[in-house]
Amino acid sequence: MASVYQFLTSKEISPRGWIKRQLEIQAEGLCGNLDKVWPDVRDSQWIGGDREGWERVPYWLDGFIPLAYLLDDEDLKARAQRYVDHILAFQEADGWICPNGDTPRAEYDIWAVHLIAKVLTVYYDCTRDERIPEVLYRIWKNFYELLITDGITVRKWGQFRWFEGFIALIRLKEWYSDEAWIGDLAKRLKETGTNYDEYMESWKTPLHKWTLYTHVVNMAMMLKSEAVSCDLLGEAYTDLAERYYSLLMKYNGMPTGCFTGDECLSGLSPIQGTELCGVVELMYSFEWLYAHTGDKKWAERLETVAFNALPATISDDMWAHQYDQMSNQIDCNPMRGNPHFNTNNKDSHVFGLEPNYGCCTSNFGQGWPKLALSSFMRTRDGLLCAVPVPVSVSTEWKGVPVQVTLDTAYPFRNSFTYRVKAEKKTGMKLRIRIPSFVKELTVNGERVSKRNQLVFGGFEAGETVITVGYGFEAKLEARPYQLYTARYGSLLFALPISYEVKMKEYVREGVERKAPYCDYYYKGTSDWNYGYASRTLTVEERDGEDGIPFSSHAPSLVLHAELSHIDWGLLERFENVCAKVPRSRRALDGPQPMVLYPYGCAKLRMTELPIVKKNG
Numbered sequence: 001m002a003s004v005y006q007f008l009t010s011k012e013i014s015p016r017g018w019i020k021r022q023l024e025i026q027a028e029g030l031c032g033n034l035d036k037v038w039p040d041v042r043d044s045q046w047i048g049g050d051r052e053g054w055e056r057v058p059y060w061l062d063g064f065i066p067l068a069y070l071l072d073d074e075d076l077k078a079r080a081q082r083y084v085d086h087i088l089a090f091q092e093a094d095g096w097i098c099p100n101g102d103t104p105r106a107e108y109d110i111w112a113v114h115l116i117a118k119v120l121t122v123y124y125d126c127t128r129d130e131r132i133p134e135v136l137y138r139i140w141k142n143f144y145e146l147l148i149t150d151g152i153t154v155r156k157w158g159q160f161r162w163f164e165g166f167i168a169l170i171r172l173k174e175w176y177s178d179e180a181w182i183g184d185l186a187k188r189l190k191e192t193g194t195n196y197d198e199y200m201e202s203w204k205t206p207l208h209k210w211t212l213y214t215h216v217v218n219m220a221m222m223l224k225s226e227a228v229s230c231d232l233l234g235e236a237y238t239d240l241a242e243r244y245y246s247l248l249m250k251y252n253g254m255p256t257g258c259f260t261g262d263e264c265l266s267g268l269s270p271i272q273g274t275e276l277c278g279v280v281e282l283m284y285s286f287e288w289l290y291a292h293t294g295d296k297k298w299a300e301r302l303e304t305v306a307f308n309a310l311p312a313t314i315s316d317d318m319w320a321h322q323y324d325q326m327s328n329q330i331d332c333n334p335m336r337g338n339p340h341f342n343t344n345n346k347d348s349h350v351f352g353l354e355p356n357y358g359c360c361t362s363n364f365g366q367g368w369p370k371l372a373l374s375s376f377m378r379t380r381d382g383l384l385c386a387v388p389v390p391v392s393v394s395t396e397w398k399g400v401p402v403q404v405t406l407d408t409a410y411p412f413r414n415s416f417t418y419r420v421k422a423e424k425k426t427g428m429k430l431r432i433r434i435p436s437f438v439k440e441l442t443v444n445g446e447r448v449s450k451r452n453q454l455v456f457g458g459f460e461a462g463e464t465v466i467t468v469g470y471g472f473e474a475k476l477e478a479r480p481y482q483l484y485t486a487r488y489g490s491l492l493f494a495l496p497i498s499y500e501v502k503m504k505e506y507v508r509e510g511v512e513r514k515a516p517y518c519d520y521y522y523k524g525t526s527d528w529n530y531g532y533a534s535r536t537l538t539v540e541e542r543d544g545e546d547g548i549p550f551s552s553h554a555p556s557l558v559l560h561a562e563l564s565h566i567d568w569g570l571l572e573r574f575e576n577v578c579a580k581v582p583r584s585r586r587a588l589d590g591p592q593p594m595v596l597y598p599y600g601c602a603k604l605r606m607t608e609l610p611i612v613k614k615n616g
């Protein structure tokens with residue numbers, strides 16, 4: 001089955017409104033400056049230096065390149081180009097492209113080949129650089145020849161991420177459709193790659209040990225494996241991803257739509273964390289799954305992860321990030337003694353340059369740009385709004401130039417203005433995905449019946465304006481351990497905890513932490529030991545903070561709730577981690593009006609709370 005929808009490119013999509021501002025913040029923050037401040041990118045072997053020569057530069061480029069082209073920023077584009085030119089110049093005569101240094105090819109983890117091939121495909125989509133088809137051909141032909149002669153070994157990351165290179169192989173097959181070896185390579189990659197079916201039992205209880213088959217980033221990436229590989233393999237799509245995702249969520253689900261992984265699967269407790277790489281890779285998998293299947297559940301899950309888990313774990317200025325975020329997170333100072341994380345360090349949840357490990361430092365940048373690139377998709381009969389963030393799409397339909405512009409502050413507001421501009425009358429259809437949580441739907445101010453998609457057509461020359469409105473309610477949703485979380489559409493809400501921030505500047509192993517790219521410890525200063533005193537939630541739209549979409553100080557949307565203090569208690573042995581569940585659910589005082597913040601805005605927060613038992 002060919003993909004139901006096709007991705008558009010940065011040549012067609014221009015960000016506007018809040019998503020443009022979010023991308024600008026990213027460009028002004030760590031991702032936009034990583035080549036200046038972080039040795040593993042600045043001095044990488046990928047560009048002739050002596051630092052890390054495996055996944056970090058490709059990870060960074062995977063976000064930095066679409067960021068540069070979506071913002072159409074000359075400085076960013078020039079810096080991206082410098083890296084790509086270096087990488088292409090170092091491609092060896094036989095096609096090998098990775099800087100394996102003293103490591104023999106047979107011992108080098110071939111995950112880097114998959115990754116750089118994917119990144120060069122992302123780069124091609126942004127630039128149409130004519131060198132790329134041949135570069136990719138030589139990379140994969142060489143890979144194929146090494147694979148069939150045991151010149152490389154399929155193991156570790158390369159084995160568990162066998163599907164990642166298919167993003168590039170799909171394109172290669174379009175360019176070189178007569179080359180039979182591409183199909184054979186695809187088959188061999190699947191055969192030698194990990195079959196995750198064999199490990200499903202091990203996802204049901206935390207193993208408390210580090211394994212590749214419960215590794216949260218592998219889990220997030222592999223969800224797209226069938227969607228990206230089945231066409232090239234000539235196999236039917238069976239929605240394997242649903243089978244995997246529903247099992248992962250049943251035993252490890254978080255309210256954000258992520259599964260716990262600190263850094264391997266960690267169960268349902270609200271104080272287990274999940275890794276930032278897992279967040280952005282899950283988004284990328286959902287984007288592919290939605291495009292491939294057209295099934296709206298994937299787009300709804302994408303929104304939930306993107307609007308909650310992604311902003312929550314990165315600072316307002318996007319200079320600092322966590323490795324692990326927790327849904328009940330009362331403090332972000334290093335833990336004393338052994339952490340309660342399964343396989344991560346005691347500082348994994350502090351905000352900083354590279355808490356725990358530097359993969360997320362280089363990889364987090366793909367989140368927002370790829371979301372913007374998934375906002376609209378091409379359909380058989382026109383365009384579809386997949387994720388309604390504000391962008392302008394300039395493309396053509398059957399030779400007629402068309403522009404579709406969406407202005408909205410969604411998910412903070414629920415109104416949408418679409419403008420379709422066509423030079424001539426066009427038969428193009430505009431489809432708009434409607435989330436299942438929408439209860440009332442209006443078009444141009446008129447109530448219409450609820451449906452999965454709105455479809456518009458018959459656009460005359462000139463401009464057509466369509467306004468759409470969503471109506472839905474805030475509600476408490478049940479979580480494991482008889483806890484509840486507040487949800488309003490795609491946004492989760494949490495009780496924000498006030499905090500003081502301590503800046504930590506230091507140098508470790510030659511890597512400098514210096515403001516703004518230093519570590520930040522958040523110490524909670526307000527009570528967090530509450531339960532819901534009632535199910536009543538009311539929504540308030542506020543002005544927000546200029547220029548920071550997910551402001552941690554002044555969110556543009558809040559919920560009002562009634563809470564009561566309860567005796568919750570700390571996790572045994574810890575001074576700054578709350579217990580998994582409260583000691584008692586009995587209300588210690590009467591209902592108090594409290595304000596809940598969007599989860600993505602609340603850096604310290606309680607997201608999963610009990611409904612209290614009344615006194616007396």
Ligand SMILES: [Zn+2]
Binds near residue numbers: 275
């Ligand atoms: Zn990571």
